[in-house]
Amino acid sequence: MTQQNNTTTKQLHRSSLSKRMSQGACIGLVLITLFLTGAGKPNPEWGKLWMIKPLLMVPFAGAMGGLFYFCTDHFREQGGWMKIGANIISLLIFIVGLWLGFVLGLNGTMWN
Numbered sequence: 001m002t003q004q005n006n007t008t009t010k011q012l013h014r015s016s017l018s019k020r021m022s023q024g025a026c027i028g029l030v031l032i033t034l035f036l037t038g039a040g041k042p043n044p045e046w047g048k049l050w051m052i053k054p055l056l057m058v059p060f061a062g063a064m065g066g067l068f069y070f071c072t073d074h075f076r077e078q079g080g081w082m083k084i085g086a087n088i089i090s091l092l093i094f095i096v097g098l099w100l101g102f103v104l105g106l107n108g109t110m111w112n
Contacts (some may be wrong), residue, residue: 016073020066028062028098029055032105039110046109054105061101065094 023090032054042050068090075086 012050016071017067020070021063022066024062024064024066024094026062028059028065028101031079031098032058033101035102043109050109054102057083057105058098058101061097061104062094065090065097068093068097 036051036054072086072090075082077083
């Protein structure tokens, strides 16, 4: 019976991982879409499909932030200051990851 409970727990964590990564990717996609729609007229030197790179990079960075959030779940379950610390570190890593995704995605187009 113990083995069956462990299997059930692992399955719950797998779906939770995909959920966290999807949430991070959606946040990144919304932010980069809002940023690109307000960009105005693009430079002709960038090519026709210049938006593809940032639209792929930023959601990927958000998904990696969601992965890190999932990895800190063990600390979050302990409660107290560990939960607060895990939330703060996860938020900082997520913000830095999105910032790096923006920089890498927009490098060569909007940011030379």
